[in-house]
Amino acid sequence: MLNVQDVHKTFFAGTVNERVALNGVILTVNPGDFVTVIGSNGAGKSTLLNTVSGTIIPDSGRIMVGDRDVTRLPEHRKATWISRVFQDPMKGSSPTLSIEQNMAIAQRRGRSRGLARGVTRARRHEFEQELKTLELGLEHRLGAKVGLLSGGQRQALSLLMATFSAPEILLLDEHTAALDPQRAQHVTEITERIVNERHLTTLMVTHNMDQALRLGNRLIMMHEGRILFELDAQQKAEATVADLLAEFRKLQAATGEPTLDDATLLETARSAEPAGAPSRGAPAHGAPTGGSSAPGVSPEGH
Numbered sequence: 001m002l003n004v005q006d007v008h009k010t011f012f013a014g015t016v017n018e019r020v021a022l023n024g025v026i027l028t029v030n031p032g033d034f035v036t037v038i039g040s041n042g043a044g045k046s047t048l049l050n051t052v053s054g055t056i057i058p059d060s061g062r063i064m065v066g067d068r069d070v071t072r073l074p075e076h077r078k079a080t081w082i083s084r085v086f087q088d089p090m091k092g093s094s095p096t097l098s099i100e101q102n103m104a105i106a107q108r109r110g111r112s113r114g115l116a117r118g119v120t121r122a123r124r125h126e127f128e129q130e131l132k133t134l135e136l137g138l139e140h141r142l143g144a145k146v147g148l149l150s151g152g153q154r155q156a157l158s159l160l161m162a163t164f165s166a167p168e169i170l171l172l173d174e175h176t177a178a179l180d181p182q183r184a185q186h187v188t189e190i191t192e193r194i195v196n197e198r199h200l201t202t203l204m205v206t207h208n209m210d211q212a213l214r215l216g217n218r219l220i221m222m223h224e225g226r227i228l229f230e231l232d233a234q235q236k237a238e239a240t241v242a243d244l245l246a247e248f249r250k251l252q253a254a255t256g257e258p259t260l261d262d263a264t265l266l267e268t269a270r271s272a273e274p275a276g277a278p279s280r281g282a283p284a285h286g287a288p289t290g291g292s293s294a295p296g297v298s299p300e301g302h
């Protein structure tokens with residue numbers, strides 16, 4: 001379980017460049033929950049993931065993984081419990097090592113340091129079985145250098161490696177955003193399967209509204225460092241991309257600032273329903289989150 005308790009983070013506090021990135025985030029992700037995270041530009045989505053993973057230490061508040069207080073632990077100390085897949089397919093694996101060497105390291109992650117000396121036949125067989133599930137033919141290329149793989153193959157491998165050690169928390173940071181639509185779709189399907197099969201407790205940031213609605217059992221929308229509203233599984237099932245876009249537009253009207261960046265518009269254009277399609281009755285005013293500092297979806301409250 002992940003428990004984010006009233007976390008605040010301000011960059012360059014007290015200077016002209018001050019940026020409030022997290023402004024009292026309260027979030028409980030229960031075991032097996034798959035929470036998708038959307039939000040306006042600079043809403044604090046990445047900073048939230050960074051504070052959970054340990055890349056950034058919050059100014060105040062607490063982050064608990066199970067009953068451990070991990071607020072001030074650096075990233076490498078959290079690696080046993082928290083895994084992350086980044087947007088950049090180049091980040092999750094070592095290009096100069098083979099697929100099996102990368103997998104061997106991933107398997108040992110958080111347990112001991114250094115490169116596994118050799119890969120036993122049993123482990124190789126295990127790796128092959130794991131790779132088969134990706135349906136990319138990588139099980140036949142265990143000795144190939146990872147640098148030779150395509151972005152999509154590499155991202156699928158990163159995802160597999162990130163989930164190898166059965167992390168208590170899986171963080172997905174726009175992990176399909178850099179892929180072309182077809183590969184993004186494939187990695188999305190793999191994500192859904194792995195998370196479900198392994199019952200992983202997952203937090204996924206995405207600019208793709210369709211993906212945010214289709215995947216997971218909860219959705220949160222962030223704005224200005226807070227969780228503005230949350231949809232539960234039922235509400236998510238009933239909501240449409242058009243409903244989510246309407247929420248962004250409401251925010252834009254209230255703040256006078258653009259809330260949708262190019263990445264979101266592009267991703268959304270790919271997946272949005274035809275203009276004028278009837279809403280499936282989305283809870284346009286999503287349920288207030290259990291601990292959200294925002295009273296509901298209404299931007300007027302901010």
Ligand SMILES: Nc1ncnc2c1ncn2[C@@H]1O[C@H](COP(=O)(O)OP(=O)(O)OP(=O)(O)O)[C@@H](O)[C@H]1O
Pocket residue numbers: 011012019020021039040041042043044045046047048261
């Ligand atoms: N390392 C940093 N140094 C200074 N300011 C930062 C840093 N990281 C984030 N910020 C600022 O904190 C705020 C939140 O940024 P963050 O990247 O978390 O938002 P986001 O929701 O992920 O945005 P986007 O969807 O546009 O990537 C922004 O104003 C951003 O400029």
